[in-house]
Amino acid sequence: MKRQELPPLQSAQQVIEELKNEERCSLMLASIRNNPEKAFKLSNVENGDIIGEVLNLLEMKENSPDRRECLFTALLFNDVRTEEIAKKEFITTFDQSSLVMAAKRLSFMSDAEKAKFIVPILFADSNVNRTRVAANLLAGNPLLSPKAAIRVCxxxxRKNKIPEINTETAHIWIEEMQGPYPxxxxxxxxxxxxxxxxxxxWDKMEKSLKLFFIRQCAKSDIGRYNFLFLNVLKYEKDEEIVCAALGYSVKLSNDNIKEAVRQLFNSKSERIRSEAICAFSDKYDWSKLIENETSTDVQCTLIKKMGELSDERYLPVFKRMITDTNWQVRSACAEAFAKLGERSTDTLKELFFNENENVRAAAAKVLFELNETDWLEENVKS
Known part of the structure; x- marks a missing residue:
């Protein structure tokens, strides 16, 4: 099908006549959209209200499929009448193209006008597309309050000047970082x-924001934030937050931090006890701690900790714990024996003859890993 040629914009009267012609109207609207500057000039110079005629068409086609082309044509004109239409369209439409066209018209408003009309939309509208377009319209606006400027960022x-972060704006930043666009x-x-x-x-922050700051402080100069990690370890009630702080506390050599970590060996939370044991880097007699520990997970953590130290003073502990009824504890002991190498072979050979088949199997596994195959073959036969 041959594409119809767009009619020229010769005069305001000619444009208006073709807009009134039902068969030619759509083509003339396309011509105006193709060269809105000339149509605006004709309207002003010849006192022919082309904009008014387009607005009449828009009103007539309110519920028509043709409304869209009338709307897009009208929104190209910087006229007080089209500003009101753009405002109405901007706050009501869910069509992305209509939203963008309305925004283009609103971009002609002054900074003060934009701030007055658009800022409330930033905080009251739940439509993500609308708020993003609204924020783009306000980007770089020098008349915004700190709260509005932070929301825009x-x-x-678009590129924005980041509002200052100081004692006056800190609470606004916190609200925004745990708001709808964190x-x-x-x-x-x-x-x-x-x-x-x-x-x-800190006390006004929700959990996710606290975790965010713990991670970010740890990534930067963590030593500057000893006070944060100390307060979290001593006073924070949330298990996940305490564990996050414990995970990073290994980077800190502060004595107060170490003591706070040590105090958490007695936490009611099994997870915190385990994390505290992993995080503690100073010397400590772990054998005393395991005597009263009832949690399988924490017992395994303690055995792993002792195994990593590769200290044969803990052999009696491993020997006792490998007889535990829990397979995870036995497995942890086996790994600890393996890390001690040939220093553990005598104990393992003794355990090989234990009356419990699970203990015998664990001992045999480690002896095999330590290349005691000849001994195993000989004693398996016997």
Missing amino acids: SISD EGARKSFLKKPKFMAVLHF
């Missing part, structure tokens, strides 16, 4: 982070 995909807010914060300003509001 959280959503906009990922964008946290990404913006990290472009020029000032952890000290926000860490004073």
Whole structure:
């Protein structure tokens, strides 16, 4: 099918006449969209209200499939009447193309006008597309409040000046970083982070944000944040947050941190006890701790810790614990024996004749790993 040629924009009167012609209307609207500057000039110079005629068409086709082309044509004009249409369309439409066209018209408004109309949308509208387009319209606007500017940085995909992070704005940053757009807010914060300003509001943070700051502080100069890790280890109630701090505390040589970690050996939480044992780097008699431990997971952690030290003073512990009824404890002991190497062979050979078949199997496995195959063959036959 041959494409119809667009009619020229010769005069305001000619444009208006063709807009009134039902058969020619669509082509003329396309011509206007193709050269809106000329149509606007004709309308002003010749006092022919082309914009008014387009708006009449838009009203007539309110419920028609042709409304879209009338709307897009109208929104190309920087006229007070089209501004109101753009505002209405912007806050009501769910069509992405209509939203973008309305935004283009609204971009002609002054910074003050945009701030007044668009900022409420940032905080009241749950439509992600609308809030993102709204944020892009406000990007770089110097008249925004700190709260609005931070929200814009959280959503906009355009370059923005990051609002200052200080004692006056810290609480706003925290609200935004645990608000509806946390990922964008946290990404913006990290472009020029000032952890000290926000860490004073620790008690106002939700769990995910606390974990975020623990990770970020650990990635930076962790020694500067001894106070944070110490307070978490001593006072934080959430198990996951305490464990996160314990995971990074191995990088800290502060005596107060070490003592706080040691105190957690007695935590009611099995997970925290295990993490504290793993994080503790100073000398400690782990055999005393395992005597009263009832948790299988923590027992395994202690056995692994002792095994990593490769200290034969712990052989009696491994010998006793390998007879445990739990296979995980026996397995951990077997690994500990293996790390001691040939220093453990005499004990393992003794355990090979234990009355419990599980203990015998564990001892045989480690002896095999230690290349005691000849001894095993000889004693298996006997």
